Structures are given as C-alpha cells and as structure tokens.
Amino acid sequence: MGKIVILSGATNSGSRLNGLVGYSRERLEQAGHEVNVIDIAELPAEDLIRANWNSEAIKQALALVEDADGVVVASPVYKASYSGVTKTFLDLLPQKGLERKVLLPLFIGGSIAHLLAIDYALKPVLAALGATYLLGGVYSVDQGVQRQEDGTFELSDDIKSRLTNALAQLSGEVAFISSGTQSIKVG
Ligand SMILES: Cc1cc2nc3c(=O)[nH]c(=O)nc-3n(C[C@H](O)[C@H](O)[C@H](O)COP(=O)(O)O)c2cc1C
Numbered sequence: 001m002g003k004i005v006i007l008s009g010a011t012n013s014g015s016r017l018n019g020l021v022g023y024s025r026e027r028l029e030q031a032g033h034e035v036n037v038i039d040i041a042e043l044p045a046e047d048l049i050r051a052n053w054n055s056e057a058i059k060q061a062l063a064l065v066e067d068a069d070g071v072v073v074a075s076p077v078y079k080a081s082y083s084g085v086t087k088t089f090l091d092l093l094p095q096k097g098l099e100r101k102v103l104l105p106l107f108i109g110g111s112i113a114h115l116l117a118i119d120y121a122l123k124p125v126l127a128a129l130g131a132t133y134l135l136g137g138v139y140s141v142d143q144g145v146q147r148q149e150d151g152t153f154e155l156s157d158d159i160k161s162r163l164t165n166a167l168a169q170l171s172g173e174v175a176f177i178s179s180g181t182q183s184i185k186v187g
Contacts, residue, residue, distance in 0.1 A: 001032035002069040002178030004170070008039050009075035009086025016145035017076050017108050019153025020138075023160070024072055024106065024167055031171040036064045040089045048088035058092060065093065070102040070174040073122060077109030081121040096130030102173040104166055105137035108145065115139050133173070138166045 006024060010017040021037060028035045038061050040048070047055035053062075065071060073090075075082035103126050105118045118137040126134060144159035155163070 001034070002174035003034045003067055004028050004036075004070040004072065004174055005064050005068040006035065006037045006072040006074055007065075007086070007089060008037060009041075009073075009083040009089070010039070011041055011076070011083060011085055013039075014147065014151070015076060015108075016140075016142060016147060016153060017074055019145040019147075019155060020106055020108060020140060020159070020163065021072075021074050022153065023155055023163060024074070027164065027167045028171060031167075031175075033070075033171065033174060036068075038064060038089070040085050043089070048085075048092070051092055053092065061089070062092060062094075062097075065097060068101060069177045070104070070170050071098065072104045072106055072170070073126070074106040075108075075122070077107055077111075077114045077117050080114050081117055082107070087125075090125055090129070093129055098126055099130030099132070100177070101131060102133045102135065102170055102177065103131045104135045104170045106163075106166075107137065108140045108142065110142050112139075112141055135166060135169055135173075138163050 006021055008021050025035050025037055043057050047058050075086040105122050107118055123134060140159045144156045146154040148154055
C-alpha cells in the first residue's frame with residue numbers, strides 16, 4: 001500500500017489534536033499503509049525558526065514528506081488560522097513539495113466560527129506548494145475530542161464518523177496513486 005505522512009502542528013503533547021492524529025494513524029495503518037507522524041514541535045526549534053535545511057532532523061522529516069503519496073496536515077486553529085508551528089514546517093518544504101500527493105487537512109478549534117480557516121488560510125498555501133488534489137478536510141471543535149484521565153483521547157461519534165469517511169477517501173486515493181507509481185517503476 002502507500003505511504004502517508006501526518007504533519008502535526010500541535011504545540012503540546014496533551015493537545016486534543018493528538019487524539020485526531022492517533023485515531024487517523026491507527027485507521028490508516030489498519031488499511032495497510034505505512035504511516036509516519038511528524039510532530040513538528042518535537043523537531044529542533046532553532047532549525048525550524050531559522051529554516052536550517054542542513055539540519056539532519058529537518059532533512060529526515062522532509063524526506064518522509066517527499067516519499068509520501070498522501071499527507072495529512074493536522075493543526076489546531078490559532079488566531080483564526082493554522083498554528084505557527086505548522087507554518088514553520090510548511091515553509092521548509094521545496095517550492096513544489098506537495099505535487100502529486102493527496103492532501104487531507106485536519107483541524108481542531110475552540111469554536112466552529114473558524115471552520116473556514118481550512119479554506120481561506122491553509123488551502124492557498126498547499127496550492128502554492130503544488131498540491132492539486134485536496135480532500136475536503138475535517139474540522140472538529142474541542143468537544144469532539146475528550147481528554148481521558150489516563151492521557152488517552154475519546155472521539156465523539158460524529159467526529160469518528162466524519163474522520164473515518166475522510167480517511168477512507170484518502171486511503172483509496174493513496175492506494176491508487178501508489179499502485180500507479182509502482183507500475184510506472186516496473187514498466
Ligand atoms: C494561542 C491560541 C489561539 C487560539 N485561537 C483560536 C481561534 O482563533 N479560533 C478557535 O476556534 N480556537 C482557537 N484556539 C483554541 C484551539 O484551537 C483549540 O481549542 C485547541 O487547539 C485544542 O485545545 P488543546 O490543544 O488545548 O487540546 C486558540 C488556542 C490558543 C492556545
């Protein structure tokens with residue numbers, strides 16, 4: 001099956017965004033894909049802020065994206081947009097670094113009022129990076145992901161259902177792209 005990278009722009013490990021990321025990873029792995037999660041905040045902060053392309057950690061993360069057939073861009077909504085953490089990594093991608101990849105935006109916000117942040121803030125950036133195949137995206141409000149006492153997360157039925165549908169679509173497209181890539185390589 002294909003390769004999928006989940007870019008997570010959460011600022012802390014306790015963020016409910018990680019509930020959405022963990023669920024997505026599990027479902028995509030169950031579908032047979034190789035899934036890598038890039039937790040951007042765990043990359044060296046100075047390398048991100050100073051756009052240090054010579055950093056080994058940055059090179060490894062960029063290589064995962066380059067190799068992927070599908071990319072989930074997961075971010076909390078901060079100030080009516082995606083988080084600054086997310087942008088530090090997007091800024092490091094090559095000019096057409098998302099060409100020929102299927103993109104799935106995945107946002108969580110405190111309010112539904114910023115639902116369109118996916119469309120007006122993230123999508124133009126993804127398009128500038130060469131992405132032409134953008135799936136609709138999933139937006140959850142905080143109430144869609146409950147933090148449990150043991151540190152795990154419980155997703156609401158509504159979020160599970162919407163996320164499962166979006167992931168199934170991503171999975172199908174990635175399987176199609178990766179099988180096409182293989183036949184080109186073989187042929
Ligand atoms: C600095 C900051 C700015 C935020 N700005 C917004 C915003 O503009 N719109 C919104 O819906 N939520 C906003 N939120 C709320 C978060 O998107 C959301 O509640 C959070 O990512 C999920 O909470 P958690 O990370 O604490 O689990 C903001 C949160 C912070 C910390």
